[in-house]
Amino acid sequence: MTRAVLRSSDALAAHGEDRLTRNQRLLVAAALVGNTIEFYDYFVIGFVVTLIVTPWRLTFGQTSVVLLASGIGVVLGAAVWGHVADRIGRRACVVVTMLTFSLATGAMAAVPERAWALLAALRVVVGFGVGGLPVVNIPLVQEFVPARRRAVVTGLTVVFIPVGLLLGAVLSAWLGPVIGWRGLLLIGLAPALPALLIGPVIPESPRWLAQRGRAEEARRSLAWALQVPVARVRLPDGWLTRSPVGWRALLRHPRALAVAGVGTFCFLTAASSVQSWGPTLLSQVLGVSPASAAALFAWLGLVSVAGRLAWSRLAEVLGRRAVVSLCGFAGAGLVAATAVRTGAFLGPVSVFLLGFAVAYFFLDGVFGVINTYTAEMFRTGSRAGGLGLCYGFGSLGKIVGPLLLGLVSGGGNYVTPRLTQAAVTPTFLILAGLLLLAGVGYLFGRETRGRALDEPVRPAENG
Template sequence: MTSARLDVPALIDSRPIGGVQVLTFVLCFLIVLLDGFDTAAIGYIAPSLTTEWGVSRAALAPVLSAALFGLAIGALSAGPLADRYGRKAVLVAAVAEIGLACLASAFAGDLFQLSALRFLTGLGLGAAMPNAVTLTSEYGPSRRRALLTNMMFSGFPLGAALGGFLAAWMIPAHGWRSVLLLGGVAPLVLTVLLALLLPESVRYLVARGADPARIHAVMRRIAPGTPPAAAYGLGGPAAGAAQTAGLRLVLSPAYRLGSAMLWAAYFCGLVIFYALVNWMPILFREAGLDPRTAALIAALFPLGGIGAILLGALMDRFNADAMVAVGFALTALAVVAIGQVIGTVALLVPAVLIAGTLMNTAQSSLPALAASFYPTEGRATGVAWMMGIGRFGGIAGSFLVAELAGMSMPATFAVVAVPAVVAALAVIVKLFARRAALRAGPGAAPALGH
């Protein structure tokens, strides 16, 4: 029996999470895990570069930020490409590029070569992460979307922390190049798994007006026994209907201010993340800690990102914007505290872990916030542009600490805490701006997140 029209989001929401969603989640989690490992790897090998190549702290700034330029360009370009050609194709190509470029980085002979190869690695990293977020969000039921997206995105800080723990063991035994070798081989293995197993987003297929037979093949995996339909919908305009999409949707009047606030919040969060992940091992060494202890304590900061799982559950139950804003406000206080206890290891360990938990929890929740903010036609672009523009915050963070040389440790961490306050305010503005748009009438604020 063939039904006339099937509402895909309604069917996904009416069913428990099944095998297709679990498979998509696991594969996207692995993408983001490797993304976090490769992104943070350069910070953990930085002390070895200063020793082996005899370079100063300031000279390392271009190497530390090169991948971030690539991340920004990769994200800004990959979002529109994914909204046009599909999430899976962009993900497979991006992960393969990460592996090849990171593998080549292990054989760099000087700072210029390493910077160039880190830029190429960043192109793939920037394209992979937002599309993993988008795909996970689009397969998740609305009642668990923030939780699933945050759980998946927690792979990024876990990967960054894993890089720190592995670097503390691998560098003394095998040298800094071994970290980059591992960061190159693992994505190449994952590329094969993605090509064979990763499904395309069914919401994307519907939004693009794909062949109903192809959509039904996916729906049958999600809900066995589902009869074919003559047409499929997203609870809004009919598939293939003329409507605003991609960047035009993201910058349309109903979404413009919210988009700007998401960009600002993500920018500020990455100022903090990269300022601390890239520079804490060096700052802790300057404070008198031995290299191994400095690396291990610094690795606790990204490890705190597992707190995003709890916040994801709260976002599904309460006001998501308010939850994220509170997380950033508490982050500011926690980062200041690191500078106050940096001379005492017994206090520094919990201070770094608490600050990392708060900061990464708030930052890792922004992709879920963006994914629920935009509809399918512009979701990949919206998430990717938030991450892409936000990456310039990572670049600023990488240079920020270099420019603070000479300041006391408490003052350095106090300056780094300021962007968390700005991020909290940006999320609050997004909340009230969206409410104002909704009060203005249905025409001013299209349905969110279908």
């Protein structure tokens, strides 16, 4: 552009270009790396459990407590950090949440043998950090990128989260027998380094700064994103109109809270059950070693990456509401089919393994869209808090999911192949019902595709 000043309408046009600037790509890359390595720390416990469940003689109940403990932390972390990020900004919260879960994971490596209660307590701290990162990361990215690229770009930041699961599976299969469960946990210290590098490089969200009346800082932040001199930037019209902040502001969005909260709970319950018990289920049902189960489970990470890539792109074509509902309906059907055909084979391939993988494409792939959609339902002053409250409530599924199989199996019973197989069918049918509920619920959500952030939704729209 040749003019000396980039006026409001021009700034919006620049902010809406199809091609991201180098700094916008840097922001997306930082969010992508943070979200990916975060979930190594979160998922690694599933592989650690396969290594300690027999020598520690863990019951179903004890194993379930260890697996679900992080879910308690996620519920608290999502609600707390979302609220804090709306008040003090997104960037600082990103750094602190990453340090929280990485240091807690490293500390777990020092837990004494059979101290499963201490292991569970540290998992709560891990969850507190893990629950906070996405609810501050996603609004930060959304507030820097153009409306018509939001689903694809924000989806890209979470699309490689399953690589954290894949990394845990690969390291458990290859290095687990060598470095043991303590070594796998020490690797979880790795996110501390990028956390310390993000703060000096990435500025605060320009929309959040403008909402707080810090116009000059907002101009500098927007200039950084668009890579133009600050003198040429004027804030887009409406950015300085402050929207309400805090819990009361969220009560103005009852429909969004209900649809996204319940829907997220249903999807997270199903996904968390599979992620937490997956390696153990494969080992017990298929009769393979923990290392072989981890190697098989690694393929699910690739399935999820494919699902997240596909659904985040289709959300810009079909709309958020249609994509999320479709994932609920398809996931429900596939999980139910897997439940009733656990012991069957298609040639040499186990129906349980095949159904497990295809269902995962929908029930976990949906997370390439679902948090993007939720954040878009709220205004800037309550965006992180709204996402945090919905994700926090939904993350009760991270408790219910791991606990479900243990309750169905009998909490005091030891983990054995016979009892595990007997519990799979009723557990999976319950999960199928939850996915069906999610699919129906999201049909009542308002469509946000193509809307500018903070653009009001007219009451007559979307039924």
